[in-house]
Amino acid sequence: MRIIRENSVNLENHNYKVVLSESFSGINEYLKDIQNISSFQIITEKNIYDLYNAELSSQLSSLTIPFHFIIIKGKESNKHISKVGNVYNQLIKNSADRKSVILALGGGVVGDFSGFIASTFLRGIRFVQIPTTLLACVDSSVGGKVAVNADLGKNMIGSFHQPELVFAPLNTLINSLPLKEWKCGISEVIKHSLLDGGEFFEKIQTISKKDLKSVDNISFYITESVKYKSKIVGMDPKENGIRAVLNLGHTTGHAIESFLNYKKISHGEAVGIGIITALLLSQHKLGLSEKVINNTIKIMKRLSIPYKTNLNPTILIDHMKHDKKNSKGKIYFVLLSSPGEPKFGIETGESEISDAIHIQNKL
Numbered sequence: 575m576r577i578i579r580e581n582s583v584n585l586e587n588h589n590y591k592v593v594l595s596e597s598f599s600g601i602n603e604y605l606k607d608i609q610n611i612s613s614f615q616i617i618t619e620k621n622i623y624d625l626y627n628a629e630l631s632s633q634l635s636s637l638t639i640p641f642h643f644i645i646i647k648g649k650e651s652n653k654h655i656s657k658v659g660n661v662y663n664q665l666i667k668n669s670a671d672r673k674s675v676i677l678a679l680g681g682g683v684v685g686d687f688s689g690f691i692a693s694t695f696l697r698g699i700r701f702v703q704i705p706t707t708l709l710a711c712v713d714s715s716v717g718g719k720v721a722v723n724a725d726l727g728k729n730m731i732g733s734f735h736q737p738e739l740v741f742a743p744l745n746t747l748i749n750s751l752p753l754k755e756w757k758c759g760i761s762e763v764i765k766h767s768l769l770d771g772g773e774f775f776e777k778i779q780t781i782s783k784k785d786l787k788s789v790d791n792i793s794f795y796i797t798e799s800v801k802y803k804s805k806i807v808g809m810d811p812k813e814n815g816i817r818a819v820l821n822l823g824h825t826t827g828h829a830i831e832s833f834l835n836y837k838k839i840s841h842g843e844a845v846g847i848g849i850i851t852a853l854l855l856s857q858h859k860l861g862l863s864e865k866v867i868n869n870t871i872k873i874m875k876r877l878s879i880p881y882k883t884n885l886n887p888t889i890l891i892d893h894m895k896h897d898k899k900n901s902k903g904k905i906y907f908v909l910l911s912s913p914g915e916p917k918f919g920i921e922t923g924e925s926e927i928s929d930a931i932h933i934q935n936k937l
């Protein structure tokens with residue numbers, strides 16, 4: 575077993591570990607710390623099951639606690655309220671009870687969906703996140719936001735339900751995660767580096783594509799991301815204030831996703847483009863230096879992540895107005911005065927946004 579880093583999320587009445595590990599080896603030791611478990615109910619997708627069920631099963635076998643796999647369909651379109659009934663029925667068939675623990679094995683789709691099931695089945699049972707994408711490792715598995723989509727809106731039905739443990743086996747990323755999915759996650763890492771500033775933002779300027787294929791090279795960025803997110807979640811678990819900074823890049827990002835109907839572009843790619851809009855607005859409104867914008871674009875170019883869109887600003891602004899984070903036609907952004915100095919809830923005028931996106935489209 576090689577544990578690369580152990581972090582913790584410390585909340586008023588619940589603490590949990592966030593473990594970055596080279597592989598599944600050792601997860602059994604961490605699961606032992608969860609008391610009084612009647613069964614493990616592992617929710618995962620078919621391709622993740624095929625790749626990793628043997629490794630996980632061999633760890634669980636040493637615990638003499640029964641475990642069952644429940645296979646769901648992957649993809650955002652299946653993270654939908656209409657899909658939960660079938661999983662509740664399978665849990666009942668498996669005799670899951672209040673002492674059962676759900677293990678969410680997969681990316682953010684599996685994590686959000688399984689967490690939602692855990693938060694509602696028998697009025698809430700415990701769960702563990704086992705993230706297998708970069709995005710899930712650095713973002714969705716930490717913080718307890720769980721949700722499914724409604725016909726008319728993404729993540730509209732959900733709750734805050736914190737896991738008992740997050741255990742990230744990084745071999746799953748190195749061995750099988752497609753490059754496209756690495757790119758989705760790296761935008762969230764860039765986001766965290768801008769929010770945190772300091773050494774994290776300095777170091778990420780040296781990142782290259784080859785770093786994405788080495789646990790040793792990538793673990794610094796994952797570690798720093800998790801550390802930053804854990805700290806912010808600990809300060810504001812239910813997003814009543816400072817946690818909103820984690821939405822850097824999301825105002826434009828969500829508008830792009832919504833306009834494209836969650837097809838053609840991934841969440842991570844949309845957030846990457848949104849980060850640049852936010853940085854241009856930060857320059858205009860808070861005096862962020864142009865060097866930070868240029869350096870961030872250089873990182874994105876080097877990793878071949880999109881940093882601009884050819885979409886019409888007016889259309890995007892219309893989608894921003896309908897985002898659940900905005901209200902009464904007002905649009906709010908997370909901006910930065912410098913790396914490490916984010917400000918949230920900055921009301922931003924339509925003409926300012928339009929100008930920024932026009933500039934961005936010409937970059």
Ligand SMILES: NC(=O)c1ccc[n+]([C@@H]2O[C@H](COP(=O)([O-])OP(=O)(O)OC[C@H]3O[C@@H](n4cnc5c(N)ncnc54)[C@H](O)[C@@H]3O)[C@@H](O)[C@H]2O)c1
Pocket residue numbers: 619621622648649650653680681682683684686706707708709710713714715716717718719720729746747750751752755758841
């Ligand atoms: N709860 C939160 O705080 C939060 C934060 C950010 C994003 N999210 C949610 O996360 C979701 C996106 O997550 P995602 O980017 O991980 O997407 P995803 O879960 O759809 O995974 C992306 C693809 O990678 C595949 N995959 C996963 N792990 C793999 C592995 N190790 N090897 C090979 N293939 C693998 C999946 O089958 C899928 O096709 C969205 O629904 C978004 O809303 C939630």
